[in-house]
Amino acid sequence: MKHFATPASDPWPELGGIERQALRELLIHGPKSRSGIARQLGMSRASLTRVTRTLMEHGFVAEGDVELSGTKGRPSELLHVRPDARSFLGVKLTGENLFAVVTGLTASVRSSRSEPLRSKSIEDVVAQIGETYEQFTTEYPDITAAGVCLAGDVVVKSGTQVVVESAFLGWREVALADLVHERLGVPVTIENDVSCLTAAEHWFGVGAGFDSMALITVGAGIGIGLVVDGNPVHGAQGRAGRLDHIQIDPQGPRCGFGHRGCVSMYLTDWAIISAMRTPGLRYEDVLRLARDGDPLAERVFVDAAYALGALVATIANTIDPEKVVITGEGIAVTEIAHEEMETAIAHHRNPPGAPVTLDIQPFEHVEWARAGAVLAIRSCLRF
Numbered sequence: 001m002k003h004f005a006t007p008a009s010d011p012w013p014e015l016g017g018i019e020r021q022a023l024r025e026l027l028i029h030g031p032k033s034r035s036g037i038a039r040q041l042g043m044s045r046a047s048l049t050r051v052t053r054t055l056m057e058h059g060f061v062a063e064g065d066v067e068l069s070g071t072k073g074r075p076s077e078l079l080h081v082r083p084d085a086r087s088f089l090g091v092k093l094t095g096e097n098l099f100a101v102v103t104g105l106t107a108s109v110r111s112s113r114s115e116p117l118r119s120k121s122i123e124d125v126v127a128q129i130g131e132t133y134e135q136f137t138t139e140y141p142d143i144t145a146a147g148v149c150l151a152g153d154v155v156v157k158s159g160t161q162v163v164v165e166s167a168f169l170g171w172r173e174v175a176l177a178d179l180v181h182e183r184l185g186v187p188v189t190i191e192n193d194v195s196c197l198t199a200a201e202h203w204f205g206v207g208a209g210f211d212s213m214a215l216i217t218v219g220a221g222i223g224i225g226l227v228v229d230g231n232p233v234h235g236a237q238g239r240a241g242r243l244d245h246i247q248i249d250p251q252g253p254r255c256g257f258g259h260r261g262c263v264s265m266y267l268t269d270w271a272i273i274s275a276m277r278t279p280g281l282r283y284e285d286v287l288r289l290a291r292d293g294d295p296l297a298e299r300v301f302v303d304a305a306y307a308l309g310a311l312v313a314t315i316a317n318t319i320d321p322e323k324v325v326i327t328g329e330g331i332a333v334t335e336i337a338h339e340e341m342e343t344a345i346a347h348h349r350n351p352p353g354a355p356v357t358l359d360i361q362p363f364e365h366v367e368w369a370r371a372g373a374v375l376a377i378r379s380c381l382r383f
């Protein structure tokens, strides 16, 4: 199934498929010589010259530094993407808030804002995205496209992107991309927030240029995003990476789905709070208790870290990624019980103890909104 619907209007009709591929190559891998791009895309230098001329004429790329290449030491100009070429709107919706940024073509954030959602009604949320867009356009009138990410399943139905379900917003079967597009007037793409963040890290973040990576978000829920052979994995229904209910302990407590001792029963904020068996505690309270050496709170985080380690090892065993990125509001578990996480990874790896490259990233809401802008850029490039 196609993951992105083809927008009714192409913001860049001047670019063909090859031009978009060359631009993507420069975005992900940074400045390159013409012969470098030609080699990467398997095309002749002559064709590539035509492609780069088009990209330069329309202001997407420019010539910059010169590198000495080859044994003859012949100088060649490096092409780079112009960061000021076009602007993009990125939006992240949670159950309570709207986070938004404007970025340039290289995904550097130019402006950001956040505000509480007025309500969870679809009409209100679409209107609020529209007002945010209008506020940004006074300073950035060249916003080319928008990307919106949210916790929920997004699939293409009858050529349009639909939020099948978003528990945090209480939505079912919402044709959000079309609704926001009607309000803004520019092409709009929507995506599950974890897939969106994974793709952004793969293009412009800690996984830039990697052929394979996994991203795990820890917090109210557990999200998993995968990149295999250089491409994000969406699966047949947009649901790849659902590993948050694998079993850790066959004697453990039952989750809402009836599994015994699954990852979600140890690692989510809710699980961490519940395991304390003290009414009125918040996640921050348990965190403080653990840091202060409270034995029960420490135990709870040790169990959470063990579950996270088992999850990391399972993903590593499945796709053999170059890197596993861990982020999210619940990232403190990796610091409080780092050793237990490492123990669980080593124990569950096949072969046991096989190394995993971990990258623990501090959590920032603006990163998710930026991922929305990267989604807009990807959709313009048809990736």
Ligand SMILES: [Zn+2]
Pocket: 244, 245, 255, 256, 257, 258, 259, 262, 263, 264, 265
């Ligand atoms: Zn479960």
